[in-house]
Amino acid sequence: MYSIGELSRRTNVKVPTIRYYEQTGLMSVPERTHGNQRRYDNAGLERLTFIKHARELGFTIEAISSLIELQDNPDRSCEAATEIASAQLGDVRARIKKLRSLEKELARIARGCDGEGKSSDCYVLESLADHHHCQQAH
């Protein structure tokens, strides 16, 4: 049996975050000591590890909740898990695409200014105020 602090050290998930996961339903309510302290078994450790991996991959709490439900129901179709993972993959790809666009625009802005002038002639500030830019970005 692990205390919450031991669980935190083993998984690198902070104590308040573990409590948060219990509050949001991702973690089952653990046993308590006579002194009201949480005690987790190996199933709890494995569950937290699962949650941590999924969070690292960017899955939302809601998506992780769905994945856990599938895990707890071994007869369920694997299709749902695939859909959740694929949706997340698509989301990541969309975010990459958007960030690449932002990178390009920011590089243009940052490159145009060598930092030597005054802010009254600043390319960065002018670019942000540029209505021509406004029309293109929409």
Place this chain on the structure above:
Amino acid sequence: MYSIGELSRRTNVKVPTIRYYEQTGLMSVPERTHGNQRRYDNAGLERLTFIKHARELGFTIEAISSLIELQDNPDRSCEAATEIASAQLGDVRARIKKLRSLEKELARIARGCDGEGKSSDCYVLESLADHHHCQQAH
């Protein structure tokens, strides 16, 4: 002079968001009508446009506040604006790099499961529960 609704329509920034920007100090407090409604001049329109562009590029409210201060002080050095823009560019690049890594891992997970099995044999769920994966990801 523009009402807040007109400003919203011209800039595509929502009314509550404009109020939020006023609350956070990005937008100057505008004149009011006798009926207590906000009325913005062209300077207000330009300021909101500036804020919108910067938000679209991912600058935080704090960074935008700094940029606005530079804009309002034309004798200030352009260097600060360049640093803010370059920091944002670096941040965007770091996020792209991280997302690329996530994409790769998610693609591996999603590809390994054809969605035909049961969740008890699910590659997605097994990958998330995989302690070997855990060691690599840290």
Place this chain on the structure above:
DNA sequence: TGTAACACCTCTAGTAACTAGAGGTTCAAG
């Protein structure tokens, strides 16, 4: 046994950038 340090507890509220909704007033058109 008493003490002290550390770990645990619940609860409230904050973070960032909005967003939603309640309950009210103002404005403009018919």
Place this chain on the structure above:
DNA sequence: CTTGAACCTCTAGTTACTAGAGGTGTTACA
């Protein structure tokens, strides 16, 4: 004048945590 749309302030919610206050429990040591 009436009505509907737009405006107002205020409170609270969203997501995923995080911080801190005020208290209790646990363990090691004297």
